[in-house]
Amino acid sequence: MTSFGRLLLAGTALAVAAATTACAPTRDNRGYVLNERIVQGIKPGTDTRDTVLVALGSPSATGTFEKNRWYYIGALTETAPYKRPDVLDQQVVAIAFTDRGVVSDIQRFTLADAMAIDPVDRETATRGREMNVLEQFMGNIGRFNAQSARGVGGN
Secondary structure, three states, rough: OHHHHHHHHHHHHHHHHHHHHOOOOEEEEEEEOOOOOHHOOOOOOEEHHHHHHHHHHHOEEEEEOOOOOOEEEEEEEEEEEOOOOEEEEEEEEEEEOOOEEEEEEEEEEEEOOOOOOOOOOOOOOOOOOOOOOHHHHHHHHHOHHHHHOOOOOOO
């Protein structure tokens, strides 16, 4: 085999390897990465907001309707090129506090607890109408004068 043939074979193998890895899905951890040992160390009735903040860091979200609830949310996703990520696993730790800031309850939720929602697809109507390019162009004729374009005038 000639050196050109070997070079062509190596280049082809490299191109096939690059194309194969470019199409491979990637896995990512998104959000809070749960450390089970640390979460198990948090005790209701003993720990406070401050100790939870030191142990787990800032929550991913706080309760909208229950101000004394913190959520730590993490997900393992797989993304194929040109597709939306698929959630393979999801872990949510919900920590409830009393009004005095002491941990009262710790709950865990997984992907099996998740509920699918169907967002409303309506649009809010706007006043007026959309103009096409020609209407926009014609509407701008005569709006500008030569003096304002050159900066002549009020100075």
